[in-house]
Amino acid sequence: MSDVTTIPVGDDYEVLVGHGVSARVAEVLPEGVARVLVVHGAPLTRLAEPVTTALRDAGLEVHVAPVPDAEAAKTVEVAAGLWAVMGQAGFTRTDAVVAVGGGSVTDLAGWAAAAWLRGVAVVHVPTTVLGMVDAAVGGKTGINTAEGKNLVGAFHTPAAVLCDLDHLATLPPADLSAGLAEVVKGGFIADPRILEVVEADESSVQDPGSTALREVIERKIAIKARVVAADLRESNLREILNYGHTLGHAIEHHEGYRMRHGEAVAIGMVYAAELAHRTGHIDAALLERHRYVLGVLGLPTSYSGASFDELLTALRRDKKTRGATLRFVVLDALAEPTRLVGPDESLLREAYAALA
Ligand SMILES: NC(=O)c1ccc[n+]([C@@H]2O[C@H](COP(=O)([O-])OP(=O)(O)OC[C@H]3O[C@@H](n4cnc5c(N)ncnc54)[C@H](O)[C@@H]3O)[C@@H](O)[C@H]2O)c1
Ligand SMILES: O=C(O)C(=O)C[C@@H](O)[C@H](O)[C@H](O)COP(=O)(O)O
Numbered sequence: 404m405s406d407v408t409t410i411p412v413g414d415d416y417e418v419l420v421g422h423g424v425s426a427r428v429a430e431v432l433p434e435g436v437a438r439v440l441v442v443h444g445a446p447l448t449r450l451a452e453p454v455t456t457a458l459r460d461a462g463l464e465v466h467v468a469p470v471p472d473a474e475a476a477k478t479v480e481v482a483a484g485l486w487a488v489m490g491q492a493g494f495t496r497t498d499a500v501v502a503v504g505g506g507s508v509t510d511l512a513g514w515a516a517a518a519w520l521r522g523v524a525v526v527h528v529p530t531t532v533l534g535m536v537d538a539a540v541g542g543k544t545g546i547n548t549a550e551g552k553n554l555v556g557a558f559h560t561p562a563a564v565l566c567d568l569d570h571l572a573t574l575p576p577a578d579l580s581a582g583l584a585e586v587v588k589g590g591f592i593a594d595p596r597i598l599e600v601v602e603a604d605e606s607s608v609q610d611p612g613s614t615a616l617r618e619v620i621e622r623k624i625a626i627k628a629r630v631v632a633a634d635l636r637e638s639n640l641r642e643i644l645n646y647g648h649t650l651g652h653a654i655e656h657h658e659g660y661r662m663r664h665g666e667a668v669a670i671g672m673v674y675a676a677e678l679a680h681r682t683g684h685i686d687a688a689l690l691e692r693h694r695y696v697l698g699v700l701g702l703p704t705s706y707s708g709a710s711f712d713e714l715l716t717a718l719r720r721d722k723k724t725r726g727a728t729l730r731f732v733v734l735d736a737l738a739e740p741t742r743l744v745g746p747d748e749s750l751l752r753e754a755y756a757a758l759a
């Protein structure tokens with residue numbers, strides 16, 4: 404194994420990025436762990452097996468739990484199934500969970516670990532771009548309820564995150580692009596170099612083996628690491644990572660989670676840019692740059708699948724809402740995020756109409 408990038412998240416843990424890094428799973432577990440539950444997306448057995456083998460070779464007692472694919476994993480019933488396995492195997496506070504999969508799996512397994520005995524260690528082995536640059540880093544874990552996205556969860560910091568670039572070879576192109584939506588989010592809120600890499604060659608950044616993809620993955624992880632190290636519990640700064648998510652989550656909920664998270668966030672970022680433009684925060688060129696950069700990656704930049712009224716209840720359930728006041732992350736300029744607090748409903752409707 405060569406050429407591994409290590410990105411520290413404060414003093415708490417490290418994110419390792421490189422080819423073959425998932426083989427290091429046993430060495431990044433906290434000392435004293437005896438039993439491990441490997442949670443993986445049901446279609447990802449081939450990626451989970453080497454992780455399981457590495458843990459068994461290190462002398463650990465390994466239990467394996469395949470979970471339903473994608474967003475279907477993020478339910479209380481699936482979490483309860485994991486607690487049943489841990490209970491029957493006698494998992495104690497010094498045992499651990501290892502998640503192998505996309506953001507759906509790391510969110511679920513992270514929450515199962517956060518709640519079991521009020522918190523056991525979790526190591527994330529994200530297998531999607533989105534998992535690597537966003538979901539596995541920063542300790543937000545959770546599941547959906549009938550009322551909305553990620554409404555139940557906990558902040559539970561992982562012991563380590565292993566981003567094995569070999570895993571990206573089998574990732575379907577549409578899932579890779581959906582992950583790039585969260586990468587591009589990093590470009591708009593903090594690091595314009597990410598946008599330049601995409602604009603220079605949008606094909607190369609979508610090639611799972613390219614140096615361009617690796618560069619933007621590492622840049623986005625670095626942003627997330629810096630932000631969550633400063634504000635783990637989202638008291639202020641961390642909200643910038645929610646750019647595009649107020650409308651994005653409402654759309655996902657309306658679509659019954661059949662739309663990819665990154666795709667919904669892409670639409671949500673265009674909406675946030677429309678709001679910012681209409682309130683004099685950003686110029687037309689920066690609004691258009693959103694449509695351009697997301698569009699060249701094959702991501703949606705328009706939406707007409709719901710009336711504004713159909714989305715309003717879900718919009719109000721956004722976690723940034725305070726009382727009856729909706730709050731949006733918007734840009735003042737490139738890489739200068741701010742908040743739009745309590746915008747008029749007429750403005751919200753006009754900006755939504757511009758997405759059609
Ligand atoms: N906790 C956080 O901070 C955070 C951040 C961003 C997103 N999320 C959450 O992450 C979830 C989305 O994650 P995602 O985009 O990774 O989607 P996902 O986990 O649903 O995976 C998408 C698809 O890719 C497949 N897949 C995964 N890895 C693969 C591989 N290497 N090869 C082949 N197929 C593979 C999966 O089986 C699935 O069908 C959402 O629930 C979102 O809310 C959480
Ligand atoms: O890490 C964060 O903070 C984020 O907001 C990152 C988002 O990309 C991610 O989708 C997160 O799960 C959304 O959190 P939520 O609190 O709005 O559910």
Ligand SMILES: [Zn+2]
Nearest residue numbers: 537585664668
């Ligand atoms: Zn997200």
